Amino acid sequence: MTLVLVVDDVAAMAEQYAYDLKRIGGYDVVTADEGEKALELLKSAAVDCMILDLEMPGMDGFEVLRSLERQGDEVPVIVYTGTGNYQRCIEAVRLGAYGFIDKAEPMERVIREIETVLERRRLRDEVAVLQRRLGAESSLVGNSAALQRLRESMTRVARIPSPVLIVGESGSGKELVARDLHRAGTERHAPFVAINSAALPETLLESELFGHERGAFTGASTTRKGAFEAAGRGTLFLDEIGELPLAAQAKLLRVLEQRQVTRLGSNHPIAVEARVLAATNRDLEAEVAAGRFRQDLYYRLSVHVLRVPPLRERLSDVADLSSHFLATICERFGMRPKKLSGDALQVLMGYDWSRNNVRELRNVIERMIIAADGDVLRPEHVPLEIQEQSRGMATAAGDRSFQALRAEAERQIVVAALDRNDWHVTRTAEELGLADHASLLKIMRRLNVRKEGRTGLD
Ligand SMILES: Nc1ncnc2c1ncn2[C@@H]1O[C@H](COP(=O)(O)OP(=O)(O)OP(=O)(O)O)[C@@H](O)[C@H]1O
Ligand SMILES: [Mg+2]
Incomplete structure (x- = not known):
């Protein structure tokens, strides 16, 4: 059952609201006629949404919002005002209110507003759960000496901008290492973009990496940013780098050396800010010896190597x-x-x-x-x-x-x-x-x- 708290210094007003919200919206409603009383009530009742009058003698709506923020109380608040002064409403939203309504508005509209607030709250909680789950699932687990050494090496390279090559057998956790490096880096809120060189056909791969202009090739009907651009100041993870075709290797080397990328079909270079992580389960040195991997690119990528030990x-x-x-x-x-x-x-x-x-x-x-x-x-x-x-x-x-x-x-x-x-x-x-x-x-x-x-x- 949804519990709504109505706060208004005019008790009759709060009672009327409570009555209508119960009757039309089917909510449980409690009321308070002072800011302090509202804050007190929040401590004992599991309020889902608060409707708050901005104009009250003593502790007004703004003060209530500030106290909530100080206490870290995240109950969603809808403010209402009888003065029609929207500037004040906007100020309240800045202080953390979810929305605002006018006292004169019909109850149906108020209920819609409450429903929107509850929905937003539900989504936010869901996202938080998913993020927690993701976080829990994607950090290296294990305390063996070998893994501790890996963690130490990771902390050493996490904050430097140069490329890092992550090597290790299939399923050993290379991608997890890449994601952890991104999180431990200086730009963890910037994007993490992963491109799997093995999963894409050659033509598509280059346009995925470097982007293309409209008309650059048959089928390029729009201009598209490549992965280097999409990663921004974040991380570009080149998975299965050993599978990268030679032509793309040459282009990649140029991008890494010049720190700029040019979309296919364009001659306008764009600065590259992303940090590049590459991973492979192949023996790249052997690939170089066999002529399947460019030596110069290998040198570029292998300045810092992280070896993920097999289980x-x-x-x-x-x-x-x-x-x-x-x-x-x-x-x-x-x-x-x-x-x-x-x-x-x-x-x-x-x-x-x-x-x-x-x-x-x-x-x-x-x-x-x-x-x-x-x-x-x-x-x-x-x-x-x-x-x-x-x-x-x-x-x-x-x-x-x-x-x-x-x-x-x-x-x-x-x-x-x-x-x-x-x-x-x-x-x-x-x-x-x-x-x-x-x-x-x-x-x-x-x-x-x-x-x-x-x-x-x-
Ligand atoms: N140390 C670890 N702690 C927790 N989970 C791990 C660890 N290492 C690997 N995993 C999990 O094992 C699976 C394989 O890991 P990951 O995809 O990172 O391996 P990979 O080296 O990239 O494999 P591939 O070479 O096949 O691409 C993933 O589900 C990953 O979450
Ligand atoms: Mg992988």
């Missing part, structure tokens, strides 16, 4: 990533949050994820959520092909350094033991044969195992 080099991240995906996927499906059992986690950590890295893990978690009836995902819910390969993995160490392998192994042992003991530190220390719980805490600190990181895992 098998940071298996301890599997725990944090799994809980993250469990939480987000269950929420998206509108399900009660499910949990991953300790031994299921062990199976996942025993797999090498080289096919599609984090993306593959996310898909596996999604399949497991669907496969499990209960609240706990157990080893039998792990897809068969992963179960089978996971067992074979235990001894294949690859060519990682002894130190890194040992840290990974220790972390796995500690996390698994904690998991078995419901993250009870003393009990886990006992199980592991450690002197006391302080020794385990010390080890946890060294390995960066944190209790808070376990959401959804126990």
Whole structure:
């Protein structure tokens, strides 16, 4: 039920409004005859919309608006005035009022105004939820040493304007790194424009990147800005740069060198302000050697390189990533949050994820959520092909350094033991044969195992 608060120093006026709003609009209505009383009421009642008289003795409408702003109270306010002085209404809107009406206006029009306000409020809340969800979904999760090193390198390059090349296997999180870099940069409110070189045919690709004038080629019926222009002072993300055809590579190099772009069919250069991030899962040096990628462009792009480590080099991240995906996927499906059992986690950590890295893990978690009836995902819910390969993995160490392998192994042992003991530190220390719980805490600190990181895992 919608609750409207009417504030007017003339009590009879407020009562009349209340009566009409109830009768015609079907709202619940409360009234107040002083600004202070209105503010007091807001504290105890969940008011959806306030109709506020601007002219009142003592604390007037403007004062009420200012107090609301100071208190960070976001109740939508419609001001009304009997004087017909619209200058004052506009001033009120500047102070945060959603709209204004004249006291003489018919009730139907007032109700329409209230409905508009409620609708706008609803949309705004929805956008806030979506943004929160987006934000939650798009930041790098994981605390392995390898990921921490990546984060450090990211902070180092985030605020410099030069191009950055992001390399890493398919599904390892390159796009996520690009988006995080954009957010951490100096122009995070400017656009983030992504162009996938692999997804577009050659002719279209160039016009997407550089724009075109009307009539530049058959079918160019309008003038169009390219991605460099669209990104403004923001970020242009060139995904799958290894797939860029040679002709486009030459043009791209020129744009990067001259910091200006010319639309196809034009000879008027436009300054480029965007920061360029490029990503590839190919070995660009090999591409250069094979003559498929221009060496000069490679040098231009590879001054700063960020390597996103494959998941098998940071298996301890599997725990944090799994809980993250469990939480987000269950929420998206509108399900009660499910949990991953300790031994299921062990199976996942025993797999090498080289096919599609984090993306593959996310898909596996999604399949497991669907496969499990209960609240706990157990080893039998792990897809068969992963179960089978996971067992074979235990001894294949690859060519990682002894130190890194040992840290990974220790972390796995500690996390698994904690998991078995419901993250009870003393009990886990006992199980592991450690002197006391302080020794385990010390080890946890060294390995960066944190209790808070376990959401959804126990
Ligand atoms: N560290 C991470 N934390 C949370 N989610 C991640 C992480 N890394 C990757 N993801 C998720 O995994 C999926 C794949 O990531 P992304 O698209 O960034 O990979 P990519 O390297 O660009 O892959 P491709 O080479 O196939 O384009 C996305 O859904 C992304 O949100
Ligand atoms: Mg990608």
